[in-house]
Amino acid sequence: xxxxxxxxxxxxxxxxxxxxxxxxxxxxxxxxxxxxxxxxxxxxxxxxxxxxxxxxxxxxxxxxxxxxxxxxxxxxxxxxxxxxxxxxxxxxxxxxxxxxxxxxxxxxxxxxxxxxxxxxxxxxxxxxxxxxxxxxxxxxxxxxxxxxxxxxxxxxxxxxxxxxxxxxxxxxxxxxxxxxxxxxxxxxxxxxxxxxxxxxxxxxxxxxxxxxxxxxxxxxxxxxxxxxxxxxxxxxxxxxxxxxxxxxxxxxxxxxxxxxx
Amino acid sequence: xxxxxxxxxxxxxxxxxxxxxxxxxxxxxxxxxxxxxxxxxxxxxxxxxxxxxxxxxxxxxxxxxxxxxxxxxxxxxxxxxxxxxxxxxxxxxxxxxxxxxxxxxxxxxxxxxxxxxxxxxxxxxxxxxxxxxxxxxxxxxxxxxxxxxxxxxxxxxxxxxxxxxxxxxxxxxxxxxxxxxxxxxxxxxxxxxxxxxxxxxxxxxxxxxxxxxxxxxxxxxxxxxxxxxxxxxxxxxxxxxxxxxxxxxxxxxxxxxxxxxxxxxxxxxxxxxxxxxxxxxxxxxxxxxxxxxxxxxxxxxxxxxxxxxxx
Numbered sequence: 001x002x003x004x005x006x007x008x009x010x011x012x013x014x015x016x017x018x019x020x021x022x023x024x025x026x027x028x029x030x031x032x033x034x035x036x037x038x039x040x041x042x043x044x045x046x047x048x049x050x051x052x053x054x055x056x057x058x059x060x061x062x063x064x065x066x067x068x069x070x071x072x073x074x075x076x077x078x079x080x081x082x083x084x085x086x087x088x089x090x091x092x093x094x095x096x097x098x099x100x101x102x103x104x105x106x107x108x109x110x111x112x113x114x115x116x117x118x119x120x121x122x123x124x125x126x127x128x129x130x131x132x133x134x135x136x137x138x139x140x141x142x143x144x145x146x147x148x149x150x151x152x153x154x155x156x157x158x159x160x161x162x163x164x165x166x167x168x169x170x171x172x173x174x175x176x177x178x179x180x181x182x183x184x185x186x187x188x189x190x191x192x193x194x195x196x197x198x199x200x201x202x203x204x205x206x207x208x209x210x211x212x213x214x215x216x217x218x219x220x221x222x223x224x225x226x227x228x229x230x231x232x233x234x235x236x237x238x239x240x241x242x243x244x245x246x247x248x249x250x251x252x253x254x255x256x257x258x259x260x261x
Numbered sequence: 262x263x264x265x266x267x268x269x270x271x272x273x274x275x276x277x278x279x280x281x282x283x284x285x286x287x288x289x290x291x292x293x294x295x296x297x298x299x300x301x302x303x304x305x306x307x308x309x310x311x312x313x314x315x316x317x318x319x320x321x322x323x324x325x326x327x328x329x330x331x332x333x334x335x336x337x338x339x340x341x342x343x344x345x346x347x348x349x350x351x352x353x354x355x356x357x358x359x360x361x362x363x364x365x366x367x368x369x370x371x372x373x374x375x376x377x378x379x380x381x382x383x384x385x386x387x388x389x390x391x392x393x394x395x396x397x398x399x400x401x402x403x404x405x406x407x408x409x410x411x412x413x414x415x416x417x418x419x420x421x422x423x424x425x426x427x428x429x430x431x432x433x434x435x436x437x438x439x440x441x442x443x444x445x446x447x448x449x450x451x452x453x454x455x456x457x458x459x460x461x462x463x464x465x466x467x468x469x470x471x472x473x474x475x476x477x478x479x480x481x482x483x484x485x486x487x488x489x490x491x492x493x494x495x496x497x498x499x500x501x502x503x504x505x506x507x508x509x510x511x512x513x514x515x516x517x518x519x520x521x522x523x524x525x526x527x528x529x530x531x532x533x534x535x536x537x538x539x540x541x542x543x544x545x546x547x548x549x550x551x552x553x554x555x556x557x558x559x560x561x562x563x564x565x566x567x568x569x570x571x572x
Contacts (some may be wrong), residue, residue, distance in 0.1 A: 154395040155395050160364060
């Protein structure tokens, strides 16, 4: 019996799921019997608000708005980051030229670009897209060029003895060899892009999950506010899951080859 | 078994050779092999050789510290010859092979193939690296790895190229593994993939840089015999770098020994042992043992000299 319990705790994450249920249960009971404040609504009340807002299409619209904005900025960041990163990693001259600049710009926290962007791009949709783009560009860029730079010399020599042109070398060697690190950068950026999307929406916007959550708080719709946060948790979780699934498919060779050693 | 495959391959592959662009005329080497095998080997006077690959007063210095890896190395290799280069570590034998492959430039002297100096990798020359885990691309299947060498240099339809690559996998004993990934194969099988990839290009010259030194003893023996078989069947010229004296003597017709840094030619011996060589009989042949003793003493002296010179 004791061994069996240990096996379950050791081999599955049932305990983790139960902990979440337990926390929600404790929240429910505390809201019903001890804290009883408008700022601490019972979980059931939050889910009610959530269902209402899903049913009347409010939340789905905001999810789509956030998703579209995030993917636009993130997608551009990925394309540019991989493009520049491959070039910087492969061509020494470009690396020496741009690396110091990247090192100076990289530590600037994403939100710090916001005031400047408001001046140059205004407060519309474009501003938020550019904000997301700027903040999620650097992790992809950095990981791409360091991935390319860590490709073994022997692999380049192999490409040369096989007579591959530069373009063929990029396609057959550089991109696949750097892909595990590129994907690491992309995963970091995915999280950053959601943060910046929500931030942008909270500051100036009229749609999106950030806007929905902040507006609910300002209009004292506390259950809606929590519902917005719950939605964000779910949204981020699903995005990450999809990303991990895609990653596992793309670089299975990497996990398998490194798992051996 | 393997021989049967190989013969079948030759029958199938030779009429198809127009598939491959820039395909060098393929000699079926019955005659060449017979020539090599039945004649006593020519004595070490270079002028009498039909010089195919010539190394002339080659020197390599490393710009960073100005020290020479080797200086004044000259030798030549006949078409169809199997030559082993050995020497203590740091004598520059791998560097020499890289220069031969066109991957690196000498600081003086030159290497010529058929009187053309080598400046870049040549189409008719393939390289097999020691580190098969790197030179075989882990994100490609076995077949894709072999295809990589030919798919950009041929206008033949993909299916014909695949067929040709499968035949080369068959030759190295991997006929059943085209769709495996390298991580699913043993080290010996991975190095076989590298050999198949090199051969699929139908090279005249095969440069091998300690190709078997990362393998365990049994696999090394197996691959040595496979390589000799391929050399005889395909009429290749092979330059084989190794630090293993026994491997050099077992495989090669001629062994060139380099001295410790800076490398020079310390000794060169013909190995007048008949092919096919056999792991046990050849290695216990008195000629083999004599040569081994001679080279071992030279090697030992070189290693000692290298140590006493070291700072």
